Structure formats: structure tokens, C-alpha cells
Amino acid sequence: MDFVFDIDGTICFDGKTIDSSIIEALDELTKCGHDIIFASARPIRDLVPVLPAQLQKGKLVGGNGCYISEDGKITTNYFHPAVIEPLHNLIQTYQLMYLADGEWDYSYTGSQDHPIYHNINQSSARNRLFTDLEKICKLVLFNPTKTVLEEIAQLPVSVTAYKKENAIDISPLGVNKVHGLNRLHVTDFIAFGNDSNDQCLFENAKYSVCVGDHHVQEYASMTITKEQVADTIIKLGKDF
Incomplete structure (x- = not known):
């Protein structure tokens, strides 16, 4: 199963780092055979420095779908x-x-x-x-x-x-995080997010998790606190 993670406010709470417990949970996902994709409002330029080294060259969606990266190769959508x-x-x-x-x-x-x-x-x-x-x-x-x-x-x-x-x-027009995922041939996924730009993820995911009390939680399968992120990742990795 593909697991898609927003960054800011979802797994990164200081703008710079991801807590070690969440990184360990992400590593556990890969050990269980799941694929991890990060989908952020940040362009790839600003997304990669936040990620652990072992995940920087995986599938990435940046700029709400305007950028995608795979194996370190970036392609873009841009305004006419x-x-x-x-x-x-x-x-x-x-x-x-x-x-x-x-x-x-x-x-x-x-x-x-x-x-x-x-x-x-x-x-x-x-x-x-x-x-x-x-x-x-x-x-x-x-x-x-x-x-x-x-x-x-x-x-x-x-x-x-x-x-x-x-x-x-x-x-x-028409570019969002799901558009970026489709360009990476990701269609069946579990989504973690927390803001307006994640609504499209929640609406298209097999199962979705909203982190924190946000208006988009009505579109998610469940809502959790930031303290529950690591445990929820591990649990869903086992359930799916």
C-alpha cells in the first residue's frame, strides 16, 4: 500500500525537523513493504531538506502538485x-x-x-x-x-x-496534490494531512487521517493529535 504524508502540521511541527519517533514509524512502514510518498505545499527545493536521507530520493509531490520528483529527478507544471x-x-x-x-x-x-x-x-x-x-x-x-x-x-x-x-x-488550473500523485502513478493510498490543500487527498484516499483539529477533518476517516502520529502510522501499516 502507498502511504502519502503531508509535511507541515502533519509530521513536521517546527518547520525544520521530523520527530525521531515518526521517522522510526516511517522506517517501520518500509520494512512492512509499504511505499511512502510525501506531498507538500513546499516545492521540492524546500521539501527535501526536512526529510530523512533514506527517503529523499523517493516519490515526492511538491508545490501542491506543481512539482514531482522520483529518484531525484524533478519535473514541473507551470503557469502559461x-x-x-x-x-x-x-x-x-x-x-x-x-x-x-x-x-x-x-x-x-x-x-x-x-x-x-x-x-x-x-x-x-x-x-x-x-x-x-x-x-x-x-x-x-x-x-x-x-x-x-x-x-x-x-x-x-x-x-x-x-x-x-x-x-x-x-x-x-487542475493542479493539486492528487494530480501530482497521478503523475507518479499513485492511485490507491492512505493519506495523512491537516489543511485545506489536503482535502483532495482525503477525498481520494482509501483511508485518511487528519492531524489536529482542522476544518478539513470532516473529509478524513479519523482525526488524531500530533502526539498520536507515530503510533497511528504503525497501526495502519499493520492494518493495511
Whole structure:
């Protein structure tokens, strides 16, 4: 069975590390013959440094499906130039703070205190001008107004809202974590997640686990606390 794990708020709670008990549980899954896939809002650039070395070259879904990686080879989805132009115009017109992720480098104008900024792998990527990124795969807008949301709704894009961060995540139309899994030929899976971008996982999983008290828990098979993650991984590894 394939086990799919979100990262932040699901198995990583400080933005940088995964608790040793959870790593041990993941190792137990592989010993039982299960395959592990990580599916995160982070691009592959920022996802890999959090993972234990033995799992970094497995199947990965990054940027909510905009990136996939297998055996260390990364492929991307990115916005058509005809979509980038109105998005860039919105940013300029309303002076929006943002994070634009290219194929590897990025463009960031938000607060340096924001958790998203701390999760960027700045040692291997450059913060460049928006217009210097040849291909933009994903865009996060901070504090969008109602007018901005209404204008974005007219564009051929997929949008995920993060209420706690007061931000929206914009991807090419039809791209989400399940889209990324399908590109990796993963269709039958157990899912662990905790936020809006994991709803698609919960809706398509054979069995699903929501970590923490979040509005998406209504779509999950069960809800647990972060202290129960390792034990739940081991139990489901035996049950399936």
C-alpha cells in the first residue's frame, strides 16, 4: 500500500525537523513493504531538506502538485504566460506581498518573520525579481482583499485558501496534490494531512487521517493529535 504524508502540521511541527519517533514509524512502514510518498505545499527545493536521507530520493509531490520528483529527478507544471501577465498586474495594482516559486529559484516580498519565509531553502536558491523567473510554477499571495479574490476567480487557476495565514496558494488550473500523485502513478493510498490543500487527498484516499483539529477533518476517516502520529502510522501499516 502507498502511504502519502503531508509535511507541515502533519509530521513536521517546527518547520525544520521530523520527530525521531515518526521517522522510526516511517522506517517501520518500509520494512512492512509499504511505499511512502510525501506531498507538500513546499516545492521540492524546500521539501527535501526536512526529510530523512533514506527517503529523499523517493516519490515526492511538491508545490501542491506543481512539482514531482522520483529518484531525484524533478519535473514541473507551470503557469502559461497568458496567466502570468494578469497575476503580475494584480500584484502591481494592489501592491500585494507574495512568494513566486520558479523551477528552483523564487521571488519573495513578504515579511521575513513569516513561517513560509523560514521554510525556504535559501542556501541553494536565489531570491530574484518576479520578472526574472523564466517559469513560475506556484504563487502565494499574502493578505488578498475581496476584490483581489474576485479577480483571481476569473482566471484559469486553482486556488487554495489558508485562513490561519491569511494567504492563498495559486496553481495552474487542475493542479493539486492528487494530480501530482497521478503523475507518479499513485492511485490507491492512505493519506495523512491537516489543511485545506489536503482535502483532495482525503477525498481520494482509501483511508485518511487528519492531524489536529482542522476544518478539513470532516473529509478524513479519523482525526488524531500530533502526539498520536507515530503510533497511528504503525497501526495502519499493520492494518493495511
